[in-house]
Amino acid sequence: MSTRLQPPHVDPGTIAAAAARFATHAQPDVAYAVVDSPIGALVAAATPHGLVRLAYEDFNGGLDSVLDSLASKLSPRILESPAKLEDVRRELGEYFDGKRTTFDLPIDWALYSDFGRRVLQATAEIPFGQTASYGDVARIAGNPKASRAAGRALGANAIPIIVPCHRVIGTSGKLTGYTGGMHRKEALLRLEGIAV
Numbered sequence: 001m002s003t004r005l006q007p008p009h010v011d012p013g014t015i016a017a018a019a020a021r022f023a024t025h026a027q028p029d030v031a032y033a034v035v036d037s038p039i040g041a042l043v044a045a046a047t048p049h050g051l052v053r054l055a056y057e058d059f060n061g062g063l064d065s066v067l068d069s070l071a072s073k074l075s076p077r078i079l080e081s082p083a084k085l086e087d088v089r090r091e092l093g094e095y096f097d098g099k100r101t102t103f104d105l106p107i108d109w110a111l112y113s114d115f116g117r118r119v120l121q122a123t124a125e126i127p128f129g130q131t132a133s134y135g136d137v138a139r140i141a142g143n144p145k146a147s148r149a150a151g152r153a154l155g156a157n158a159i160p161i162i163v164p165c166h167r168v169i170g171t172s173g174k175l176t177g178y179t180g181g182m183h184r185k186e187a188l189l190r191l192e193g194i195a196v
Contacts, residue, residue, distance in 0.1 A: 029075035031084035032067065038096050039184045042161075044088045045070055045078075050106030051088055054159045056180040073111060092161065096191070101128035103162050111158050118142055119153040126167045129192045133171045147171075155179070161188065 032045040034057060043066045045053040052074065055066045067078055082089075087105060094100035107124075109117045122140035126132050132140075138150035157165045160179050166188040170176050175196060178185035186196045 028079035028081065029077040030070050031079055031081035032070075033080060033082040033085040033089070034063065035085065035089045035092060037092060039187050040180070042092070043067075044085045046085060046088070047074065047108045047110065049108035049110070051159060051162060052108040052110060054088075054162055056160075056184070059180050088162075095161070098191075101192075105162060107159065107162070112153075112156075115141065115143065115146070115149065116153040116156065119150045120157060120159075120163045120165075123154065123157070123165055123168060124163045126164055128164075129194060131167045131169045131189075131194060134168060134176075135171055137168055151176075164188075167192075167194075 030045050030047055030052065032043060032053075035042045035044050039056075041057040043053065043055045043057050043063055044051065045066070053066060053070060057063055057066075071078055091100060091103050091105060095103070109120070112120060118141040119137055122137050123132075125140070126137075134147040134151045134154070135144065137154070138144055138146045141150060143149070154165045154168055155177065157163055157179060160166065166178060166185045168176075175182065175185060175189075189196050
């Protein structure tokens with residue numbers, strides 16, 4: 001006669017506590033969190049090198065699309081870890097509350113070509129409450145005749161708000177497209193005191 005061993009009883013609270021400890025101490029290649037903002041929920045993702053992605057959750061496929069893209073371009077080792085994105089949440093909160101005009105977050109530029117990175121780094125230098133044209137950004141990035149290429153690089157900006165592509169406008173002063181929709185570009189410019 002054989003006896004069946006019964007699995008030991010494990011308290012669900014113990015399992016939840018172990019999962020929380022793992023999430024706190026695990027070292028994923030990419031950590032992410034959803035951050036609330038007045039212009040919609042944002043998906044923030046960071047590598048050990050810095051913030052690599054900030055996306056509008058309701059835009060271009062949402063959270064799943066953002067995570068799939070990060071998995072294919074960077075690493076499939078992605079873990080939801082709000083604690084690792086706390087500085088991003090805090091600085092964005094201060095920005096939207098009118099208490100911050102610059103961001104002090106490290107940036108991971110891994111998703112960009114050399115020219116794209118230079119364009120976005122030039123964009124990051126546009127001061128709060130000011131705008132620049134695509135031509136200005138191309139010139140600062142080292143290629144004054146590449147305003148269309150600068151526009152494409154800005155259209156691929158994976159870190160809006162922090163890298164303030166909303167501050168880039170047409171040469172005529174006209175507002176042009178924005179990753180999260182024109183209503184968000186207008187809201188960000190108004191927040192910074194720029195008449196739209």
